[in-house]
Amino acid sequence: MTVYRGSVTCVLGPNGSGKSTLLNTIYGFLKPFQGQIIHEGVDIAGLKPHDVLRRGIAYIFQDSGIFPRMTVEENLKSGLWLLRRDKKLVLERLEQVYSRFPALEQKKRQKAGNLSGGQQKLLQIAKALLSNPSLILMDEPSSGLSPKTLEQIKTIIKLLKNEGRTILLVEQNISAALSLSDYVYMLELGQNKFSGTREEFEKNLPNMLPVWGFRP
Numbered sequence: 315m316t317v318y319r320g321s322v323t324c325v326l327g328p329n330g331s332g333k334s335t336l337l338n339t340i341y342g343f344l345k346p347f348q349g350q351i352i353h354e355g356v357d358i359a360g361l362k363p364h365d366v367l368r369r370g371i372a373y374i375f376q377d378s379g380i381f382p383r384m385t386v387e388e389n390l391k392s393g394l395w396l397l398r399r400d401k402k403l404v405l406e407r408l409e410q411v412y413s414r415f416p417a418l419e420q421k422k423r424q425k426a427g428n429l430s431g432g433q434q435k436l437l438q439i440a441k442a443l444l445s446n447p448s449l450i451l452m453d454e455p456s457s458g459l460s461p462k463t464l465e466q467i468k469t470i471i472k473l474l475k476n477e478g479r480t481i482l483l484v485e486q487n488i489s490a491a492l493s494l495s496d497y498v499y500m501l502e503l504g505q506n507k508f509s510g511t512r513e514e515f516e517k518n519l520p521n522m523l524p525v526w527g528f529r530p
Contacts, residue, residue, distance in 0.1 A: 315499055315506070317449075322471065322481045324491040326522075327501035333484040334376070335504070337451045340482075341373045342366045353449065368396060372447035376454045379438045382427025386418055386437060389426050393441035411440045432463030439470060449480045456487040468494060492516065 315336075317323045325333050338344045340351055342363040351359040358366060363373075373379075380389050390411060394404050412419035415436055421429065426437060435455065442450060455471070456464050471494055475481060485491040491498070498515040500508035500522055508515060508522060515522065 315509070317480060317482050318497065319480050320475065320478050321496040322475050322483060322494050323497045323499070324483045324485055324495035325499045325501060326485060326488065326491055327507070328486070330503075331501040332504035333501055334453055336501075337373065337453055337482070337484055340366070341371065341451060364396075367445060367447075370446075370448040371451065372442035372445055372449070373451045374438050374442050374453065374455065376457050379441070380426045380434055382425065384426055385423055386426055386429070387422040389437060390418075390422075390441055390444060393444040396445065407444045407446075411444055414443070415440050431458050432460065432466070435459065435463070435467060436470075439467075443474075447479065449482065450474065452481060452483045454484055454486060456485060456490045464490060488519075 325336060327333050335344065339346050340358075342358075342361050342365065345360050349359065350357045353369060353371065356369070358369060358371075361369075381392065384392070387408070390408060391404070394407060397403050397407070412422075417433065418437060418440055421433070426434065429437065452471075455467050459467065468490065471481060471483070483491065483494065492512055492515070495512045498508070498510060498512055499506060500515070508518060510518075
């Protein structure tokens with residue numbers, strides 16, 4: 315699998331196909347039995363998550379990633395632990411994220427667990443951006459969101475791409491994925507069923523749907 319710099323690459327597939335396992339292995343939660351994970355010329359396979367983070371890779375989880383009993387601002391500061399000794403930079407990063415997500419600044423004293431599902435997703439994205447990553451791993455960002463919030467998240471992903479960030483996106487929502495992606499991989503039982511551009515995938519979509527159990 316190749317993820318090109320400045321692109322949005324989407325990994326599709328049904329439950330159990332290995333999508334989240336792929337992200338967890340890249341980020342160091344799981345250690346691969348064999349093979350390499352090359353990031354900017356360096357094999358990062360087997361590195362601990364905090365070392366992967368230091369290399370400029372952030373992970374936005376599907377369902378977790380925030381501390382519900384902590385305030386919004388406390389959650390954001392927890393994403394700045396690598397920079398905790400540079401208090402000036404911490405404040406600068408917080409100001410940047412509040413400028414991008416003013417709704418979070420309005421709720422910065424509220425407990426994160428009291429936020430709506432969409433607001434919690436925004437908090438996860440904001441927290442990830444505080445480390446100024448070049449590569450962002452996203453696990454099913456559309457999960458559990460209303461159509462309005464999903465459009466907001468899609469807009470944010472497009473803006474991140476326009477900023478030159480690279481995004482590896484895991485999704486089950488075909489429509490949302492294809493509206494964002496430059497390249498598509500299709501997994502089935504841990505193996506590549508398809509790889510190519512979005513346009514190539516769309517042409518082959520009738521052949522891909524049966525993997526989900528659907529028929530064209």
